Amino acid sequence: MRGREGTFQPGRALPIVPPLENDELISSWLNRTAGFYGLPLAALLRAAGDGRTSVLPAAVDFGTQQRALGALATMLGMNVAGLMARTIGATQPNAASTVAGTAGSRMTGPRLHYAACPHCLEQQRIERGASWLCRAWVLASRTVCSIHHAPLVAVVPGSPAHPLWSEFYRPYQAAAVRPGRERQIPAALHSPLADRAIALLHKEMAVVQDVMLTEVAGQDGKSPSSWKGRAAIVRDLAWAFTRADHREPDRLVYEAFSSMVLDNPWHLRRRRRPGPVEFATLPLEERHLLLATATAMSGTSELRERICPPLGHWTSDLASLPQRLCEADRREWCMRRRAWPTAE
Numbered sequence: 001m002r003g004r005e006g007t008f009q010p011g012r013a014l015p016i017v018p019p020l021e022n023d024e025l026i027s028s029w030l031n032r033t034a035g036f037y038g039l040p041l042a043a044l045l046r047a048a049g050d051g052r053t054s055v056l057p058a059a060v061d062f063g064t065q066q067r068a069l070g071a072l073a074t075m076l077g078m079n080v081a082g083l084m085a086r087t088i089g090a091t092q093p094n095a096a097s098t099v100a101g102t103a104g105s106r107m108t109g110p111r112l113h114y115a116a117c118p119h120c121l122e123q124q125r126i127e128r129g130a131s132w133l134c135r136a137w138v139l140a141s142r143t144v145c146s147i148h149h150a151p152l153v154a155v156v157p158g159s160p161a162h163p164l165w166s167e168f169y170r171p172y173q174a175a176a177v178r179p180g181r182e183r184q185i186p187a188a189l190h191s192p193l194a195d196r197a198i199a200l201l202h203k204e205m206a207v208v209q210d211v212m213l214t215e216v217a218g219q220d221g222k223s224p225s226s227w228k229g230r231a232a233i234v235r236d237l238a239w240a241f242t243r244a245d246h247r248e249p250d251r252l253v254y255e256a257f258s259s260m261v262l263d264n265p266w267h268l269r270r271r272r273r274p275g276p277v278e279f280a281t282l283p284l285e286e287r288h289l290l291l292a293t294a295t296a297m298s299g300t301s302e303l304r305e306r307i308c309p310p311l312g313h314w315t316s317d318l319a320s321l322p323q324r325l326c327e328a329d330r331r332e333w334c335m336r337r338r339a340w341p342t343a344e
Contacts, residue, residue, distance in 0.1 A: 007037050007039070008034075008037075008039070008043060008044050008046075008047035008048075008075060009047060009075075010047055010048065010071040010074065010075070011071075011074060012074070012075065013074060013075060013076070013077040014033070014037075014075050014076065014077065016036065017033055017036075017076050017077055018032050018033055018036055018130065020086070021128070021132050023134045023135055023136065024132045024133065024134065024135070025061050025088075025114075025132075025133045025134070025135055025138070026060050026061050026072075026083065026086055026087060027041070027057035027058075027060050027061050027133070028132045028133035029132070030044055030045070030057075030060065030072065032130055032132060033076070041057065044072075044075070045057070045060070045068075047071070047075070048068040048069075048071040048072045048075070049068055049071075055068040057112070058111055058112040060072065060087075061087060061088050061112060061138070062087060062088050062089050062095065062112075063084050063087030063088065063089040063090060064089070066080070066084075069083055069084060069087075088135065088138070091135060092135070092139070096280075097140075097280055098139055098140055098141070098280065099112065099138055099139060099140060099280065100112065100113035100115070100138055100139065100140040100280055100281075100284065100287070101113035101138075101280070101281060102280055102281070112138050113138065113154060113283060113284055114133060114137070114138060114154065114155045115137045115138065115142075115143075115152035115153060115154050115155060115284050116133055116134075116137055116152060116153065116155050117137070117145035117147070117148055117150055117152055117153075118150070118153065119145065119147075119148040119150055120134070120145060120147060120148065133155070136213070137152055139213055140279060140280035140287060141209050141212045141213055141235075141287075141291070142209055142213060143205070143209065143284060143287055143288035143291055143292075144202050144205045144206045144209060144288070145206065146206050146209070146210050149199070149202045149203045149205075149206045150202065151202065151288055152284060152288075153284070154283070154284045154285075194261060194306070196306075197261070197303065197306035197307055200303060201292060201295060201296055201299075201303060201307060204295055204299060204303070205291060205292060205295045207227055208227065208230055208231050208234050208291075208295055209231075209291070211227050211228055211230075211231035212231045212234070212235055215228070215231065226341075228341075229340065229341035230295075230298055232339065232340055232341070233294070233298045233340055234291060234294040234295050234298055236333075236336040236337070236340075237293075237294035237297065237298065237318075238279055238287075238290045238291055238294050239279065239336070240253055240321060240325065240329075240333055241253050241254035241257065241290045241293070241294065242254070242275060242276055242277050242278070242279050242282075242290070243275055243276045243324075243325055243326070243329045244274060244275030244276050244326060244329075245275065245324050246324065246325065246326050247323075247324055249274060250272060250273070250274055251268075251272050251273070251274075251275070252273070252275045252276075252277065253275070253321065253324050253325065254289075254290055254293070255268055255272070256320070256324055257293060257297070257308075257317075257318075257321070258289070258293060259292075259293055259296060259307050259308045261306070261307050261308075262289055262292050262293060262296075262307065263289055263293075271286060276329075292307075293307075293308070296308045297317060297318070304317075321333070322334070
């Protein structure tokens with residue numbers, strides 16, 4: 001039966017199913033299961049659907065297609081309630097605003113911007129014999145790995161393999177990896193001084209994002225109050241950056257405050273659009289740039305000096321931000337600032 005699509009039959013449990021990891025997305029688990037039988041993920045999802053149309057991986061991860069989840073649960077040898085409990089809808093509060101790429105339609109269903117840390121994938125492979133996608137990697141505010149302090153990179157939906165590991169997975173056709181577009185790095189980053197600054201920035205971003213996600217989940221956490229205040233500032237700056245710039249209607253406020261160490265005019269022009277936009281729907285690279293800029297601007301003088309010159313206290317650097325917001329956004333910005341800690 002191995003290697004034949006008939007292996008996946010609704011109403012029948014598979015004889016062998018790889019174990020589900022605690023932090024793994026359901027689509028990632030299904031992909032590893034399909035790979036074990038030498039088939040692509042689409043074959044398993046077709047069996048869970050009507051046999052002709054594949055169930056979307058994002059629909060499985062969100063838990064929006066309960067009929068398909070029922071068929072999948074039977075094949076995986078578990079009950080529907082147990083599988084539903086592992087969906088994003090069950091594990092992530094306010095999923096519509098906290099999960100990356102959730103803007104969808106009734107026809108296509110929810111969309112997800114899948115991402116992964118290449119270092120984690122290799123560590124998983126070494127320690128567990130397989131790589132998988134973690135649920136935290138699809139959260140909109142997560143753009144840097146909390147363990148390795150490395151930026152996440154977008155991956156093919158439902159695939160457990162990162163584009164950087166495509167060579168490793170090439171012998172395994174079930175991985176269905178497509179090499180991703182390489183991120184173009186501004187020339188300003190190619191220097192030892194800039195490398196140290198970026199390493200420091202990513203380390204601080206990881207801590208800030210940890211705090212942001214802890215608060216969204218309604219958990220108190222053990223982070224110092226200074227980091228909680230910093231996380232609130234970064235969150236609100238990222239919001240402001242996605243607003244329409246009333247001085248330049250064809251662009252976002254972010255463009256007026258972007259760091260040429262992190263970005264450059266050519267990339268800015270390519271991404272230019274009228275605002276406002278929803279942060280969670282932006283591609284991973286754009287969300288990372290917004291959060292990186294906000295983290296650098298609210299950081300120490302050393303970090304601002306290397307990432308966001310000219311020098312000055314960060315609140316002074318932002319003095320012109322309200323002037324670039326429309327009246328409604330300016331009122332919202334003032335309300336958000338009043339909620340910041342007093343010792344900004």
